[in-house]
Amino acid sequence: MIGTPEMLEIIPPDTPADIGFHVLPRLTGRMIAFPIRDYLIDIGTMENYRRRKPPGPDFLRLDLTMLRGVVFDMDGVIIDSHPAHRLAWKAFLESVVEKPATKNLILSSMATSARRSWSTSWGTGSGADCRIWKPKGRVAAKA
Amino acid sequence: MTFLGVLCGRAQPRDLEGMLRLHRDRRPAATLGVYQVPDPRRCGIVTTNADGVIEASWKSPSTPAAIGRSQA
Numbered sequence: 001m002i003g004t005p006e007m008l009e010i011i012p013p014d015t016p017a018d019i020g021f022h023v024l025p026r027l028t029g030r031m032i033a034f035p036i037r038d039y040l041i042d043i044g045t046m047e048n049y050r051r052r053k054p055p056g057p058d059f060l061r062l063d064l065t066m067l068r069g070v071v072f073d074m075d076g077v078i079i080d081s082h083p084a085h086r087l088a089w090k091a092f093l094e095s096v097v098e099k100p101a102t103k104n105l106i107l108s109s110m111a112t113s114a115r116r117s118w119s120t121s122w123g124t125g126s127g128a129d130c131r132i133w134k135p136k137g138r139v140a141a142k143a
Numbered sequence: 144m145t146f147l148g149v150l151c152g153r154a155q156p157r158d159l160e161g162m163l164r165l166h167r168d169r170r171p172a173a174t175l176g177v178y179q180v181p182d183p184r185r186c187g188i189v190t191t192n193a194d195g196v197i198e199a200s201w202k203s204p205s206t207p208a209a210i211g212r213s214q215a
Contacts, residue, residue, distance in 0.1 A: 001148040002162055006172040019148075020187045020202030030172035031197040033189055034162045037178075 006030070171196075 010026050011017050024031070093101040145166065147159070159176075166174040175197065180186055189200045 001176065002166045002174040003146050003148055004172055005144055010172075018202065020200070024173075024175075024187075024189075024197075024200045024202075027172050028197055028199055031189075031200075032165065032169055032171045032174050032195045033177045033191045033197055034165050034174050034195075035178065036176045 012022050090101050090106050162174050162176055177189060187202045189197045191197050
């Protein structure tokens, strides 16, 4: 899914809000569909997650200059469910912590709250100057 | 600002780049990657018009009419 600010602003203030129930139905007529014809697997179950293919060389063709931020899950956790997540997180770490970011650094700081990860690894208050976008009427989850 | 959301799926970048081109050309509020599955009752589904505009979406479809003309 490729989204825009219009999509973010339509997220209702009530929590929890589900993208399938509360966001997409409100955008009908303003969204378009792109048929995916290549490999795709739903990794919503552990069985499928274990069956997934590792990222291939095609992945390196992604234009890294397009990365402008990291999107976190509802509770502020970065989910390692797609290579793009890891690349975005790596770019972020290298912009605020150290470059090059080692594999251990990347993996050890994922799958947990971003703020908790920063506090544990780099001290309380680290990452405080990073801008966190919050939709109207919503409150960021506490670490 | 344009952002990529991955919803429990894993697609190869060729798809992502094609999606991005389409998104930039058409400038919708969102572009959803969709694919056909044998049993859409297990997926969120959408219906589109001839131009690919999404006319309806269901998180957990139970309407046979919706399933009959849907892509997951």
